[in-house]
Amino acid sequence: MKQNLDLAPVGNCSVSALIDRCGRYVWACAPRVDGDPVFSALMDGDDPEHGFWEVCLADLKDVEQAYIKNTPVLRTVLTDTNGSAVEIIDFAPRHHKHHRTYRPVAFGRIIRPISGAPRICVRLRPSADWGARRAEATSGSNHIRYHCTDLTLRLTTDCPVSHILEERTFRLETPLAFFLGPDEGYDQEVGPGVAATLDRTVVYWKDWVRTLYIPLDFQDAVIRAAITLKLCAYEETGAIVAAMTTSVPEFPESGRNWDYRFCWIRDAYYTVRALNRLGAVDILENYLVYLRNLVDNSAGGHIQPVYGVGLEADLSERIVDSVEGYRGMKPVRVGNQAHEHLQHDVYGQIVLPLVQSFYDQRLIRPGSVEDFCALEAVGDRAYALHDQPDAGLWEFRTIARVHTYSSVMCWAACDRLAKAADALGLADRAEVWSQRADTIRARVEAEAYIPEEGRFGASFGGRELDASLLQLVDLGFLDPMDPRQVATFNAIERDLKKGPYLFRYVEPDDFGEPETAFNFCTFWFIEALHLNGRTAEAREIFEQMLSRRTHAGLLSEDIALGTDELWGNYPQTYSLVGIINCAVLLSRSWTDVR
The missing domain is CATH 2.70.98.10 (Beta-galactosidase; Chain A, domain 5)
Structure with a gap:
């Protein structure tokens, strides 16, 4: 078989x-x-x-x-x-x-x-x-x-x-x-x-x-994605794994076989954010417990991009030879070297969900001033590292740059801490964090912007593109109609879109040139199309993505051009998040059926 x-x-x-x-x-x-x-x-x-x-x-x-x-x-x-x-x-x-x-x-x-x-x-x-x-x-x-x-x-x-x-x-x-x-x-x-x-x-x-707030359209897809995201939560600690599997290759014989059965701070951030749009506060609350434990354990120091579901820091990567691999394609990896990486975006991805606890009155345990003081240590790291090289969100193993996405996430950490301080009545701290956010913004606009093309690059001083630049709007760094963002979107569409799908990037990395599209990036592109006033196109591509799901209504990490075959670990939380986000964005309003 x-x-x-x-x-x-x-x-x-x-x-x-x-x-x-x-x-x-x-x-x-x-x-x-x-x-x-x-x-x-x-x-x-x-x-x-x-x-x-x-x-x-x-x-x-x-x-x-x-x-x-x-x-x-x-x-x-x-x-x-x-x-x-x-x-x-x-x-x-x-x-x-x-x-x-x-x-x-x-x-x-x-x-x-x-x-x-x-x-x-x-x-x-x-x-x-x-x-x-x-x-x-x-x-x-x-x-x-x-x-x-x-x-x-x-x-x-x-x-x-x-x-x-x-x-x-x-x-x-x-x-x-x-x-x-x-x-x-x-x-x-x-x-x-x-x-x-x-x-x-x-x-x-x-x-x-029955407790979920779901959009009028695409209900079956949203419900199945939400249920499966909940299955990816390890309730005992609050961790959320990126996928249930290890070592399904990103494309045939690629060597890009990774173990995704751990809690990436980045993936979990996007997961709780999508489920929060549906009102699934139970998963948010439990994940906030996991994050607060990570913050305490770090004691104001380095935070890894990924941890074990039991808060383990050591995820040493090894290769096992006891099985043949998916379709006989080795290696089969256990553990993930990414736990050793510097990925500075994680500081923003810790701050953003925790800041919600200072506003959300549904929570059994709302955020306190003491929680805010502990979170400031994470913000200090974000501010200190916003202009330092890292492996980036795509986890390059041998490439270090000052990645624009990481810097903007550090900006978001400072920006949200300023807002949280204001909500808590801490005017002096609000001023400190607001000034820090302004400093990072100015640095990003000076170092990542390419004046002759009117767009942003994926790294400081670099001209390369990656799909994460589409997130500058989602994070509130740029307005979707800002000419700089429009030019960035146009460049991404020109260089990274292949057929209906979007690649993370197209330049060679540690393993050569990518050959499959990254499903989450395609969903980012769908959102950007809608925000740029091209909703009909956005809906058409979204319908295509829904048709690529398995009979269980799910997606893996990657999809092959031409054959539309799914590759990469499964079910992938990123991809399910994309289904929910785009469905909410593109659905008709419930008032349309009055």
Whole structure:
């Protein structure tokens, strides 16, 4: 079976898995999203011997798959050549229990016959040691223990255990329930217990979606993006990961295979900002806790661009040879060297979401003067580093420049601190931060502006372009109709737009010339088109981007020209943020249906 990214995630903000079109688990890490994969088939060629969980229907003819509406609960229907069919329901439990949210490191699965006399085989083969071997199994009368690398998973089921251990084909005559989770006893009848957990999980997600403020148009796309962004949150600490996977290449044989299962300050900033537009304050609040801990831990010093979901600073990068890689394309990386980088935009991306806490009266814990004083240390770093070289938001490994985007983010940090100080009645501090913001603005306008072209460059003194210059409007640094911004937009459209898509940049980097477009940048371009009065064009490209989504309604990081094939890690939070932002911007108003 050829690997592709047409996968559907299930999860509960504690653990997640990716399931293919036939209902096969092909990727899941436990006990955390950045842990050792217990299902590793996605990274192990086209015919792996283990690392999956599948239900094989004899004489399979047809497959249908879709989510239960407004949930991450997945329904797959397999039909054989005689018309016999089975239904597979997959989910990760999440619901209220004992006055808290129940979200175990566990997956639930129910298999039901829905017509005829289907014959199935359940093949459950977790992996261990980063896919190097099949997890050892021991069994009891109603359970099987799988001894993976960092934990032991226990399958409790009302299916005959020997059917699973022997991978026996049998007739499915009654519903079967499976609970794959912690190595502890299941204290209730498994069939009714899993069914009740499923029902409560469906109710939880439908209730959560009901709290969202969504646009009139593109509702299905926005809801699916919002649910999946929530699945990328590690609720225990408030971290938000950039993607659920590692090492899906940006394009074939590129070597651009990165581990995205960590919390980038930049990605998380864009994520909470998009969800805030929908009113999803729960994710914002939890992420602010994560940020405040990072600020405290830094003690006014260096802040990395990326951390582990448990606030870990050391994400040492290594290459594993135990799996073949996505479509056999190595390397497979664990960890990310970006934790060593200097990326000065992170100071702005910490300040901007935290400043909201000084204004937002919905928050259970609003920002205090003490919080502001702690945040000023981050602003001090932004001011000190606004004109210093860094790796930039695209994380160049061997190229250091004073990147315009990083400098403008440092300006935004000072600008927002001035506004926050004013809101808190700290007039003297407001004056200090306002003056600092003015100083940075003057430096950017002097060093990044190219007078003979009337536009900005991507670095101080440089002429190169990158798509991040479109963010000068979003950050409030320039008005969209400022002639300098219009000229910058025109240059970006001329040089970075390929077909309907936008590249981050086109100049060679550490790995040569890019060959795929970056989906988030295309969404930035759509926003810029709209702000430049070209809304019809913006809507046309947005519709094209929506058509490129997987059947699960999601996008990865990159897209190939010509074939429109998705590449890069999946599902990518940046890309889902783009869907939400553009949908909100381009939708008709609710007043249009009065």
